[in-house]
Amino acid sequence: MLTKKQKKQLIEELADKINHQSSLVFTDFKGLKVGEISDLRKQLREVNAEYAVAKKTLIKLALEKAGKDDIDISHFQGSIALALGYDDPIMPIKIVNRFSKEHKTLDILGGIMKSKLLLADEVKELALIPSKDELLAKLVGSLKSPISGLVNVLEGNIRNLISIFKQISES
Secondary structure (H helix, E strand, O other), X not given: OOOHHHHHHHHHHHHHHHHHOOEEEEEEOOOOOHHHHHHHHHHHHOOOEEEEEOOHHHHHHHHHHOOOOOOOOOXXXXXXXXXXXXXXXXXXXXXXXXXXXXXXXXEEEEEEEOOEEEEHHHHHHHOOOOOHXXXXXXXXXXXXXXXXXXXXXXXXXXXXHHHXXXXXXXX
């Protein structure tokens, strides 16, 4: 049981984390084993995100303290935890979505992005968006393609010229 001082400190920490997040996913983690939660936390840490477990009332107070009074989590059922992403807003959502598919006991309840409450279906749709790194790789590929084509065309002319010189020297 937490003391009032510990609860107040937890609310302060959660409010600070909520203020600095780029995306947040609410999950129901009931039925997950401690090892599975540790695995999820490890995966999230790799993309500068974290997984925090707290009572619903403390989360609600932290949301209010963070200035997100309009976000109502009272309709969420079960034990609530937060996956908070700080850099890339999509990667934590992708990780939680993939983890929920592998572990059926983890349910996505909703989320927050840019101070807007998202439904569970909206969070799952966001998980389908390519990550920042994937988009940058596609951009580089798109920029490289015309240049590669130009190089191939220019090399083709040189190959043809060399082929002509070779035929002349053989005859």
